[in-house]
Amino acid sequence: MIVSMTGIVKRYARHTALDHLTMEVRKGEVLGLLGPNGAGKTTAIRVLTGLTAADAGKTALFGQEMRARAAEIKRRIGVVPQDLALYETLPARENLWYFGKLYGMGGAQLKSRTDEVLEVLGLTEVAKKPPKKFSGGMKRRLNIGCAVMHRPELLILDEPTVGIDPQSRSHILDFVTEMNAQGTTVLYTSHYMEEVERICSRVLIVDAGRVIADGSVAELTRTVLFEETVVIEVKNPAPSLPDSIKNIQGVLRCDTDGHILTVTSTAGSANLARMLECAAPFVILGVTGKRPTLEDAFLALTGKKLRDGGEGE
Amino acid sequence: MRGFFATFRMGFKYLWRSPVSAAILIGFPIVMILILGTALSSYISGETDLEPAKVAVAADPQGELAAFLRSGEIARFFTYTFTDINEARRLVEAGEVTAAVIEDASGTEVFCEAGEGFDASLALAVVDSYQEIGSAAAAAAAQGRDVYGILGQEIAVRDVPLGMRVPSATDYYAVTMLVMILMMCGTNGIEMFGKGLLSDTGSRSLLTPVSKAAHVGGLLAASTVTSFLQGMVTFVFTAAVYGVYWGQRVPLVLLALFAVVLLSQSICIMLVLLFKRPDAASGLAQGLFYVLTLVSKGYSKINFGAADAVFQYAPNAMAHTVIFGAIYGGNEAKMALYLGLLFAASAVFFAIAFILGRRRLA
Numbered sequence: 001m002i003v004s005m006t007g008i009v010k011r012y013a014r015h016t017a018l019d020h021l022t023m024e025v026r027k028g029e030v031l032g033l034l035g036p037n038g039a040g041k042t043t044a045i046r047v048l049t050g051l052t053a054a055d056a057g058k059t060a061l062f063g064q065e066m067r068a069r070a071a072e073i074k075r076r077i078g079v080v081p082q083d084l085a086l087y088e089t090l091p092a093r094e095n096l097w098y099f100g101k102l103y104g105m106g107g108a109q110l111k112s113r114t115d116e117v118l119e120v121l122g123l124t125e126v127a128k129k130p131p132k133k134f135s136g137g138m139k140r141r142l143n144i145g146c147a148v149m150h151r152p153e154l155l156i157l158d159e160p161t162v163g164i165d166p167q168s169r170s171h172i173l174d175f176v177t178e179m180n181a182q183g184t185t186v187l188y189t190s191h192y193m194e195e196v197e198r199i200c201s202r203v204l205i206v207d208a209g210r211v212i213a214d215g216s217v218a219e220l221t222r223t224v225l226f227e228e229t230v231v232i233e234v235k236n237p238a239p240s241l242p243d244s245i246k247n248i249q250g251v252l253r254c255d256t257d258g259h260i261l262t263v264t265s266t267a268g269s270a271n272l273a274r275m276l277e278c279a280a281p282f283v284i285l286g287v288t289g290k291r292p293t294l295e296d297a298f299l300a301l302t303g304k305k306l307r308d309g310g311e312g313e
Numbered sequence: 314m315r316g317f318f319a320t321f322r323m324g325f326k327y328l329w330r331s332p333v334s335a336a337i338l339i340g341f342p343i344v345m346i347l348i349l350g351t352a353l354s355s356y357i358s359g360e361t362d363l364e365p366a367k368v369a370v371a372a373d374p375q376g377e378l379a380a381f382l383r384s385g386e387i388a389r390f391f392t393y394t395f396t397d398i399n400e401a402r403r404l405v406e407a408g409e410v411t412a413a414v415i416e417d418a419s420g421t422e423v424f425c426e427a428g429e430g431f432d433a434s435l436a437l438a439v440v441d442s443y444q445e446i447g448s449a450a451a452a453a454a455a456q457g458r459d460v461y462g463i464l465g466q467e468i469a470v471r472d473v474p475l476g477m478r479v480p481s482a483t484d485y486y487a488v489t490m491l492v493m494i495l496m497m498c499g500t501n502g503i504e505m506f507g508k509g510l511l512s513d514t515g516s517r518s519l520l521t522p523v524s525k526a527a528h529v530g531g532l533l534a535a536s537t538v539t540s541f542l543q544g545m546v547t548f549v550f551t552a553a554v555y556g557v558y559w560g561q562r563v564p565l566v567l568l569a570l571f572a573v574v575l576l577s578q579s580i581c582i583m584l585v586l587l588f589k590r591p592d593a594a595s596g597l598a599q600g601l602f603y604v605l606t607l608v609s610k611g612y613s614k615i616n617f618g619a620a621d622a623v624f625q626y627a628p629n630a631m632a633h634t635v636i637f638g639a640i641y642g643g644n645e646a647k648m649a650l651y652l653g654l655l656f657a658a659s660a661v662f663f664a665i666a667f668i669l670g671r672r673r674l675a
């Protein structure tokens with residue numbers, strides 16, 4: 001177990017940011033921490049990394065308490081903060097150099113690693129420029145670079161793609177996937193559903209300071225939602241077809257609109273084959289699965305949309 | 314240790330690149346000195362830097378003080394009217410003379426009206442230095458004689474190293490300015506600690522295995538060294554361009570300047586940890602340093618009456634005394650005391666900052 005947090009409580013004056021939060025990060029996984037604004041994601045990371053003290057609960061990193069072996073543990077972690085944390089007037093290279101140095105690197109190793117990180121993050125061209133002259137995406141990438149100089153075993157990213165262009169985002173997601181492939185365990189915080197679906201092997205849904213769901217994207221959407229929908233397009237269906245489909249186990253409804261049948265079943269019924277059997281006598285023009293998304297799962301779990309309007313940055 | 318040096322190097326570069334501190338650093342002193350220095354040198358023409366000022370002297374015209382005031386180069390700064398105490402005061406009040414040197418049973422005293430303007434401040438500056446540090450003695454010493462100087466309230470015979478010279482207006486001005494600039498450089502500390510400790514970037518450093526002590530030490534070293542070097546820019550500049558005389562005991566002058574740097578750093582870092590807002594701390598610190606400069610006289614001479622007894626312990630004032638003393642010769646015991654007080658005050662403010670820091674970062 002890389003991280004284990006048990007019963008963490010963190011209160012602010014008027015607000016409980018973490019309400020008995022319990023979570024684990026397993027070796028080798030990309031764990032997504034998904035939650036709306038104010039869910040407590042950043043607070044959880046601050047408690048985990050020791051920047052904020054919890055009011056109650058236990059935290060262990062690599063099986064040890066942070067307090068006891070702080071320096072040793074910190075060396076094994078890389079943290080990408082949600083807010084850009086760079087020296088904006090110092091060149092990109094200087095920022096990487098500095099954080100590499102703070103993590104105990106030096107000499108030729110530090111130099112070659114700096115070049116390497118600049119390269120993989122696509123910043124080689126601008127290595128000598130200060131980040132204040134960078135685009136948002138470039139700043140975000142450098143913000144990540146500073147956390148990975150020392151090749152951490154655990155990489156924690158707190159909404160690393162907020163407010164950037166799709167290319168930079170894609171670049172960052174590929175980078176995280178690549179780091180994971182090389183053995184880095186990743187804790188990835190986001191409120192972008194697509195990102196989590198794309199890179200995370202497991203997802204925790206956090207709301208109001210507690211974990212309300214835990215599983216792979218597929219598991220979550222399956223277990224969380226009660227219904228799934230298949231749209232079947234049939235050429236000249238017989239009027240009896242909807243009725244025979246309704247008789248299939250698990251089917252809740254079958255709505256017809258001309259030659260389009262929208263079949264709603266209980267989630268996990270695995271009855272597509274039976275539906276197609278019924279429709280087989282006719283010419284099937286197309287079958288589309290409307291798979292439930294994490295977004296739907298979130299909505300079902302919390303009654304809230306993940307992204308409240310206007311949340312751009 | 315590695316963390317300390319890395320942070321020091323980073324902080325040093327950061328401060329030199331920061332537009333704000335670059336402005337304070339180089340622009341501020343040079344512009345100030347250019348403008349005021351030029352105004353000064355055009356105002357003061359001829360051989361002497363100072364216009365002869367009219368001074369009333371209430372002392373025995375045949376006495377030691379009178380002989381002293383007439384001696385050597387001192388005489389060229391003043392035109393004297395010998396008279397009695399009451400008349401001397403009246404002349405000052407009537408504005409007929411810019412200052413009165415009064416000798417009575419309790420000692421020697423310089424008397425002038427507040428705010429008589431540029432002339433008077435020049436004259437007072439010389440009279441004052443004369444009283445404090447025996448610059449007049451220095452002038453006479455230039456003639457190769459053992460001479461008298463007035464120390465504090467008493468007239469004493471003292472040796473002054475040869476090669477000394479009488480301070481010019483620019484010399485006074487440079488000392489005052491340099492001390493003020495170094496005080497202002499305390500805002501480097503605010504910028505450094507604001508960014509490197511209190512901001513998101515600072516928090517990030519605390520996530521690394523480097524100890525807080527090494528990190529904070531690196532930040533402090535960076536802002537201190539930067540401030541000191543900034544002061545050196547002015548120091549060298551004034552010497553090279555305006556021919557400001559920094560004396561024969563440059564290490565002592567530098568030590569005093571370093572004490573000023575340390576003190577302003579300690580005050581500023583304490584303020585930024587107290588308010589947690591660099592802009593607020595910076596504004597407050599700058600205001601404070603202007604006030605301290607004002608009450609510390611040096612070049613500008615505003616009379617604060619009874620409060621002056623307290624203001625001589627204003628940090629700038631103590632620094633002026635030590636520096637003038639180092640350049641022109643002064644009371645060594647007093648200089649040592651003032652230096653000690655400056656360092657002690659820094660230690661106190663650093664201790665407060667340390668306690669605040671522990672609490673704020675907990």
Ligand SMILES: Nc1ncnc2c1ncn2[C@@H]1O[C@H](COP(=O)(O)OP(=O)(O)OP(=O)(O)O)[C@@H](O)[C@H]1O
Nearest residue numbers: 012013015017035036037038039040041042043044
């Ligand atoms: N220093 C603080 N003082 C008071 N309240 C705080 C503080 N930090 C966080 N909070 C509150 O705690 C709650 C959780 O905040 P947190 O930043 O952890 O949320 P988040 O999930 O990271 O949100 P986002 O997606 O916007 O980053 C919020 O309601 C926030 O207002």
Ligand SMILES: [Mg+2]
Nearest residue numbers: 041042043082
């Ligand atoms: Mg957050």
